[in-house]
Amino acid sequence: MEEERSGISENLEKIQRDLQDSNAETRLAAIESLSQNPNAPHGLPFLFEALGDSEWRVRKATISAFLKLECDAQIVEKLIEFLACGDDAARRNTAIEVLMQLGECALPFILPKLAHPNREIRKFIADILGEIKNRRAVPELMMSLADPDENVQIAAAEALGRIRDPHAVESLIQLLRREDTLIQYAALKALQQIKDSRAVEPIIGLLGKQLLERAALEALSRLGDFRALNPILHALCQGSKKRRDAASVALVELCNRFSQDQKTRCICRVREVYGKDLSIYLISALEDDNVQIKLASIRILGWMGETKAIKGLIKCFDDQTQDEIITALVSMKGEAIEPLLAEPRYLAKSATTRQSDH
Secondary structure, eight states: OHHHHHHHHHHHHHHHHHHTOSOHHHHHHHHHHHHTSTTOGGGHHHHHHHTTOSSHHHHHHHHHHHHTSOOOHHHHHHHHHGGGOTTOHHHHHHHHHHHHHHGGGGHHHHGGGGGOSOHHHHHHHHHHHHHHTOGGGHHHHHHHTTOSSHHHHHHHHHHHHHHTOGGGHHHHHHHHTSSOHHHHHHHHHHHHHHTOGGGHHHHHTTTTOTTTHHHHHHHHHHHTOGGGHHHHHHHHHSSOHHHHHHHHHHHHHHHHTSOHHHHHHHHHHHHHHOOHHHHHHHHHHTTOSOHHHHHHHHHHHHHHTOGGGHHHHHHTOSTTTHHHHHHHHHHHGGGGHHHHHTOHHHHHHHHHHHHHHO
């Protein structure tokens, strides 16, 4: 027994020396040695120390070693202490990664920490719960929406969005009514992820607020509710270029989520509001550097069968836009033939595309 204790002591002394060595390979080998017997209590202090190693490979190996340990309160409590290490970002971030990967087994120890007196720890706990994505955390996270610290409120809202539990919808809607843009934005993005129809009207109410309108349009498009069509069209038909750009992308995204019958109704509604001003905007958007905006304009011009856009469509034809442009030109039928014949560059690419499809 005495010999065994002596051997352990010598081994620990060697590990301690190796972990202080300037050579990263030596430190890495020491962590790998500890991970061979991860539940040995004498090795735990060394693993905690290695969380802040300057070499990312050593920190990664330390994470792997922690994940082999039995998940208990002592370990989780110590890891949580490191979340307040503002002057040691490497140690803090590695501890966060361990807690995230421990996942559901750590929940009983993590959840109470949403009431921790340190606001930084509360904020990071909310982040971790959002990554774990377990619905058991929803009631506590909903309570954290009223935390005294704004950053904790935002982190809780973001976590609820990642978990995507409909039980959080009404609480998040309440945040939309706050006169705090950062809180409203966090709630808006969370509701976008949860995709509950109860959020449609409250989000529509944010349109017109300059700092939130783009995010609100995107959220409405992702919810896929037909009630969002008219507000999106209203934004598309008037306002600044940025507003119209966001609305055009949102309109196409919304239509993509509709049933075939709803798509038909959507296009009919676009035709009702389509006019010269909207035509000019969409044709000019064909030259936009943003591919998403360009593709949205191509799609809408195709819906409208806008022959005035043919030259612009041919001009912006490339690998990213070719499929949408071909679809748009097909909708224009005979009127697209003559301009196409005058563009051998386009015809060559189009022929190559068709051959590769067969």
